[in-house]
Amino acid sequence: xxxxxxxNTKVIVQGLTGGQGKFHGLRNRDYGTKIVGGVTPGKGGxxxxxxxxxxxxxEAVETTGATASFVVVPxxxxxxxxxxxxxxxxxxxxxxxxxxxxxxxxxxxxxxxxDFPDVRLxxxxxxxxxxxxxxxxxxxxGDIALAGGPVGIVSRSGTLTYQALYELTQHGIxxxxxxxxxGDPVPGTNFIDCLAAFQADPETKAVMMIGEIGGSEEERAAxxxxxxxxxxxxxxxxGVTAPAGRKMGHAGAIISGSKGTAQAKMEALAAAGVxxxxxxxxxGQKMVEIVQAL
Amino acid sequence: xxLFEYQGKQYFSRFGIAVxxxxxxxxxxxxxxxxxxxxxxxxxxxQVKVGxxxxxxxxxxxxxxxxxxxxxxxxxxxxIKGHVVHRLWIERSSDIAKExxxxxxxxxxxxxxxxxxxxxxxxxxxxxAEENPGAIAFLSIDPVRGLDLExxxxxVHEADLDEVAREQAAxxxxxxxxxxxxxxxxxxxxxxxxLTPDGTxxxxxxxxxxxxxxxxxxxxWEEYRATETEDPREKMAKERGLxxxxxxxxxxxxxxxxxxxxxxxxxxxxxxxxxxxxLDIGGGANADVMAAALEVINSDPxxxxxxxxxxxxxxxxxxxxxxxxxxxxxxTINAPIVLRLDGTNAVExxxxxxxxxxxxxxxxxxxxxxxxxxxxxxxx
Numbered sequence: 001x002x003x004x005x006x007x008n009t010k011v012i013v014q015g016l017t018g019g020q021g022k023f024h025g026l027r028n029r030d031y032g033t034k035i036v037g038g039v040t041p042g043k044g045g046x047x048x049x050x051x052x053x054x055x056x057x058x059e060a061v062e063t064t065g066a067t068a069s070f071v072v073v074p075x076x077x078x079x080x081x082x083x084x085x086x087x088x089x090x091x092x093x094x095x096x097x098x099x100x101x102x103x104x105x106x107x108x109x110x111x112x113x114x115d116f117p118d119v120r121l122x123x124x125x126x127x128x129x130x131x132x133x134x135x136x137x138x139x140x141x142g143d144i145a146l147a148g149g150p151v152g153i154v155s156r157s158g159t160l161t162y163q164a165l166y167e168l169t170q171h172g173i174x175x176x177x178x179x180x181x182x183g184d185p186v187p188g189t190n191f192i193d194c195l196a197a198f199q200a201d202p203e204t205k206a207v208m209m210i211g212e213i214g215g216s217e218e219e220r221a222a223x224x225x226x227x228x229x230x231x232x233x234x235x236x237x238x239g240v241t242a243p244a245g246r247k248m249g250h251a252g253a254i255i256s257g258s259k260g261t262a263q264a265k266m267e268a269l270a271a272a273g274v275x276x277x278x279x280x281x282x283x284g285q286k287m288v289e290i291v292q293a294l
Numbered sequence: 295x296x297l298f299e300y301q302g303k304q305y306f307s308r309f310g311i312a313v314x315x316x317x318x319x320x321x322x323x324x325x326x327x328x329x330x331x332x333x334x335x336x337x338x339x340x341q342v343k344v345g346x347x348x349x350x351x352x353x354x355x356x357x358x359x360x361x362x363x364x365x366x367x368x369x370x371x372x373x374i375k376g377h378v379v380h381r382l383w384i385e386r387s388s389d390i391a392k393e394x395x396x397x398x399x400x401x402x403x404x405x406x407x408x409x410x411x412x413x414x415x416x417x418x419x420x421x422x423a424e425e426n427p428g429a430i431a432f433l434s435i436d437p438v439r440g441l442d443l444e445x446x447x448x449x450v451h452e453a454d455l456d457e458v459a460r461e462q463a464a465x466x467x468x469x470x471x472x473x474x475x476x477x478x479x480x481x482x483x484x485x486x487x488x489l490t491p492d493g494t495x496x497x498x499x500x501x502x503x504x505x506x507x508x509x510x511x512x513x514x515w516e517e518y519r520a521t522e523t524e525d526p527r528e529k530m531a532k533e534r535g536l537x538x539x540x541x542x543x544x545x546x547x548x549x550x551x552x553x554x555x556x557x558x559x560x561x562x563x564x565x566x567x568x569x570x571x572x573l574d575i576g577g578g579a580n581a582d583v584m585a586a587a588l589e590v591i592n593s594d595p596x597x598x599x600x601x602x603x604x605x606x607x608x609x610x611x612x613x614x615x616x617x618x619x620x621x622x623x624x625x626t627i628n629a630p631i632v633l634r635l636d637g638t639n640a641v642e643x644x645x646x647x648x649x650x651x652x653x654x655x656x657x658x659x660x661x662x663x664x665x666x667x668x669x670x671x672x673x674x
Binding site: 022024075076077096098099100102103104106107109110111113114125139140144155156157158159160162163166183185186188211212213215216217220236238239240241242243246248278279280281 | 400402403406407436437438475478480505507508510512539541548550551552553554555556557559560561564565569572574576577605606607608635637638641660661662
């Protein structure tokens with residue numbers, strides 16, 4: 001089984017007529033994802049290589065029955081697009097947009113929690129979600145994923161998500177679902193949401209978790225794992241050599257004072273029984289051992 | 295982006311937050327002119343983005359023109375923890391009855407805003423939090439609802455600010471919250487927020503960090519950007535839209551995505567090398583960006599080998615390959631380049647580079663192989 005999406009998930013792309021939206025939307029469709037429509041205000045009635053474009057999410061949902069949306073719009077329009085998706089009846093929103101102001105993210109997140117408690121937002125600033133062979137929403141290259149399980153992946157970093165998939169696929173180990181939660185300060189979906197879903201998914205037998213410096217999400221995840229997770233978890237935390245006080249690209253990736261260091265996160269995870277590895281390759285090899293012993 | 299104190303105070307002023315009258319000065323003569331204008335006694339304050347200015351001799355009281363000359367002369371050019379003072383802030387000295395602390399920042403675990411208010415200001419808040427956590431009144435603020443004056447009034451009461459200061463402080467906190475949100479700050483901090491003997495409340499210091507993702511709606515930030523960094527390579531990278539942080543090692547690093555860039559630093563370190571920089575070319579980088587990245591790395595004389603680590607997602611590897619060739623055509627790259635290319639359009643990208651590979655332009659199949667190769671080249 002997969003988490004959050006499956007082979008029947010109907011997806012619309014908000015921003016399908018833009019350069020990135022078209023490239024990745026079509027790529028997702030080629031992968032086999034049920035991309036049933038696009039949304040671009042003012043371009044309703046047209047189509048992108050056979051995918052119908054609608055003026056609003058509401059219209060797209062009413063016509064296609066979509067439940068998921070892939071948001072690929074510039075930062076200044078992203079918050080409005082996410083809220084429009086929720087208002088239009090979408091229940092799973094993937095937003096890959098990088099560079100949304102933190103205050104916009106904070107307002108959007110809390111509006112979703114307060115007004116649309118059943119809606120799940122993945123991202124922003126994330127690579128998306130792929131359930132190999134079933135559904136790919138986002139910018140992950142489908143050919144690096146392998147269907148059939150038994151590993152679930154959750155990652156805070158985009159490119160390291162691909163790296164994690166690649167390490168497993170190279171060893172012939174498949175994935176149930178790979179979720180990139182993104183590295184922004186206010187992610188819609190966090191480690192614990194994904195760990196809980198993987199714990200509940202009977203086909204997922206082990207989980208790979210990729211963290212990075214900044215914040216305390218890894219520590220919170222460690223605490224959750226200690227009390228709730230019975231499946232093995234392998235982890236890698238990026239940024240062991242990162243200097244304090246400098247933002248390492250992601251808005252969230254900064255060591256402030258003694259908080260948010262890779263060391264502290266690795267210690268917390270190890271104390272929760274997680275197999276902590278020093279680089280993605282080592283994490284892949286550790287997972288091979290675990291899967292072979294299943 | 296961190297602001298200097300003077301920029302933070304100017305930013306506060308935009309939102310109606312009271313600060314001491316003052317101005318900037320880059321020379322002794324300018325310092326004298328400001329002092330004459332605002333009136334003695336004045337405080338001469340070094341403008342550096344590092345704590346501990348007072349202890350380093352970077353903050354002095356001046357009672358007359360001679361003292362302004364003396365202190366301004368001494369402080370300009372002073373090295374404070376590696377930061378050389380090029381600019382002063384001169385402001386009218388304030389009599390202080392009480393020092394408070396106030397700040398707003400994002401509470402990431404709770405995904406709300408966090409206000410911190412204390413009647414014990416003027417010292418590092420981390421110390422107060424450690425030694426006397428009860429002295430800090432925390433306020434969790436729903437970003438959708440914001441902070442109203444009624445809540446601010448209850449908050450100053452809870453923090454036990456002096457009676458005479460409460461109403462002014464509550465009003466100031468609402469303005470500070472407006473500055474924090476409308477002004478797109480990651481952090482807006484006043485330490486100390488002072489009460490003067492004649493009963494007025496104003497900000498004596500300003501610590502502001504701006505969220506650069508919000509730059510598109512703040513054209514006024516342009517002036518802050520001009521003074522943001524003095525590192526010439528960081529400046530050059532910034533101008534080209536690259537995310538670059540200078541470090542001390544010999545392996546130049548270029549990667550797409552912050553996580554992969556950090557991981558590349560880690561792996562280079564693990565196999566016995568040291569990174570000269572962090573450089574994330576970002577998502578969707580094209581040939582131009584890649585060429586610019588190589589040029590920035592090339593301008594660092596410490597670099598003896600370059601590691602280009604790309605895992606294409608939104609970034610297309612064929613574009614990266616074109617950028618590498620473009621950079622090689624445009625400038626002489628001093629150090630050998632080791633590339634690891636995977637992901638979106640990796641096959642096309644490798645094919646573009648294949649005819650050009652030699653002992654100065656090398657590809658390796660995995661991140662770890664590439665790390666070993668680049669470190670052996672760097673240390674050769």
